[in-house]
Amino acid sequence: MKAQRLVILSDLGQFKAARLETTDRGTPRLETLETARLEAYPNRVVDKVADSAGRHSAPGSATGAAPLADDHNLKLETKRRLIKAIAGKMADHMQREPDLPVSFAAPADILQQVLDELPANLRARVDVTLARDLLKLPQKELLEALSRATPAS
Template sequence: MTPTSLIIVTDRGSLKAYRVDETPTRGPSLRLVQAFDLTDAHGRLIDKVTDLAGRFPVGDGAGGRHASSIAERTQMETETHRRIQKQLADQIIKIVSRDGKEGWSFAAPAEIHAAIIDLLPAAVRDRIVEHVKSDLVKTEPSKLPAHFRSLREL
């Protein structure tokens, strides 16, 4: 198995990259090499969309109550998700090109894992040693090796 020299963990709003340093007595040790947060990934869509005039009135007819809905909410959300995934993939490409020469491991929630992998060029994607479909961004670095088979002691 190709050794993992880098671990990248991401979720919808942030990314962390750790260099794997092997220590003969204590096993793998992780050192943070980059942390990246996306501000677009946080918050509600209504807080980002300021065009209240572009909303369509919706009423239930009975009580005279009226509410407004955003016309293209799903298209806007889909586009936002696509942009976030593209930004994450771009950061991964930079990090792997710089620090992941041998091989690297990747963890992301199942909902976004495949989409991010698909955005990576073959040269970067082919060096992935291990895929973990789990949100490990908030996991302490000392506990990360337990989630990756390639880092567990035999």
């Protein structure tokens, strides 16, 4: 089998790295290298952020009410951390497979942000980008989507 390319699929909750190979008969085959669930914070809300009393404020609470912007800032910070985690995992795989070109698929709202987090030398190796969430596609449909994508010239 001949290794053709490194395939990275991600969204803000999952990360998947695979090696796309061609069998001796010319059939594409995906070999999964890593599948990971991404979490920027522990699952308990109290562990994420709290007011000075150690709890979230309730609407209309007179004591220790936190500003409503805290939730917005928490969402932005969580997204930023997840994007950094995706770029870090992606860079690790790209360094382990230095000779393979890279295909990267992620939802449109995070695709460019993840690419911007990569070092310039690694970013240059990403020749196929797909602004789609392909993580939940069956393997046959995933291979079709990857085969339709063409490397950037």
